[in-house]
Amino acid sequence: MVLTDQEFIRIVNYVKNRYGIDLSQKKILISGRLGNYLLRGGYQSYGEYIREVEGDPNGKEAANLINVLTTNHTYFMREFVHFEFLQKVVLPWIKGKEGKRNKDVRIWSAASSTGEEPYTIEMVLKDFFSLDAGWDTQILATDISTRVLQKAKSGVYLTEQIEPLPDTWKRRYFKMRGAEEYQVNEEIRKEIVFRQFNLMDDIPFKGLFHVVFLRNVMIYFDDETKRKLLQRIYNHLDAGGYLFVGTTESIDRTAAAFQYIQPSIYRKIS
Ligand SMILES: C[S@@+](CC[C@H](N)C(=O)[O-])C[C@H]1O[C@@H](n2cnc3c(N)ncnc32)[C@H](O)[C@@H]1O
Numbered sequence: 001m002v003l004t005d006q007e008f009i010r011i012v013n014y015v016k017n018r019y020g021i022d023l024s025q026k027k028i029l030i031s032g033r034l035g036n037y038l039l040r041g042g043y044q045s046y047g048e049y050i051r052e053v054e055g056d057p058n059g060k061e062a063a064n065l066i067n068v069l070t071t072n073h074t075y076f077m078r079e080f081v082h083f084e085f086l087q088k089v090v091l092p093w094i095k096g097k098e099g100k101r102n103k104d105v106r107i108w109s110a111a112s113s114t115g116e117e118p119y120t121i122e123m124v125l126k127d128f129f130s131l132d133a134g135w136d137t138q139i140l141a142t143d144i145s146t147r148v149l150q151k152a153k154s155g156v157y158l159t160e161q162i163e164p165l166p167d168t169w170k171r172r173y174f175k176m177r178g179a180e181e182y183q184v185n186e187e188i189r190k191e192i193v194f195r196q197f198n199l200m201d202d203i204p205f206k207g208l209f210h211v212v213f214l215r216n217v218m219i220y221f222d223d224e225t226k227r228k229l230l231q232r233i234y235n236h237l238d239a240g241g242y243l244f245v246g247t248t249e250s251i252d253r254t255a256a257a258f259q260y261i262q263p264s265i266y267r268k269i270s
Helices: 005-019 027-041 046-055 060-069 080-098 116-128 146-154 167-173 223-235
Strands: 107-109 139-143 156-158 174-177 181-184 192-196 209-214 237-245 258-262 265-268
Touching: 005 027, 005 046, 005 060, 027 046, 027 060, 046 060, 060 146, 080 116, 080 209, 080 237, 107 116, 116 139, 116 167, 116 192, 139 146, 146 192, 167 174, 209 223, 223 237
Parallel strands: 107 139, 107 209, 139 192, 209 237
Antiparallel strands: 156 181, 174 181, 237 265, 258 265
16 A cells, blocks of 8 residues: 555644654654554555544544554663662652651653553652551553553563563562463552543643653654643642653753753752
């Protein structure tokens, strides 16, 4: 099936306007991934498919489109420096701040993909607060793709995927399921609230976050989309709250008044 320039531009514009993702340099990716999906679905052309997506009022086909086109690469302990910083700097700050109040930790993994990121965060929290009763360590994990959220909720991973984790965590927080699979145990899974959320939209979540992980997702957004998103996140951070972006990313500090702490770590001035 041939992807004409016109069809390509229509798909690029649709995805850009709705999800902020810039695929203008990704013709091969689109034809590779979407081509297979269209053949399986019995479509005759990309044009026929785009018309269906654009005309679908409840957005079901748009969700399938985004499931096919997003890049969801992630792994446990990715960018370890953030988890170390969380444990050594951020959690002691939260403990000092909330310990005498409601013992509430508010963390958002804002492009959580298949779950490795929020589960790693939760394991750090469980370890940190293990001797300290009464803390609510439930965290929020969101992504635009329903496909990855479903996988994340199941908490099932191959043996090789949990390899980067320390052995104590593997023993404590996973149970074996067959020869090659492990599942995150209930104690950790019940602490993660997974929700579909488009980062282009207004943030509907109540309360201010202590920490937002916004890692390896802004690479797909243009400067204006990034600027608006960073401002919305700034407004939803607690005073003194932290923002982590991917270690190869940086933010334009004129976008919002974030204080630079070290590469890929920023803070809302308290
Ligand atoms: C490369 S993964 C990053 C996963 C994890 N944060 C990490 O650093 O390992 C990027 C994720 O961003 C999600 N994403 C892309 N555009 C989005 C949008 N507009 N709103 C929410 N999530 C989006 C994708 O579905 C994908 O799962």
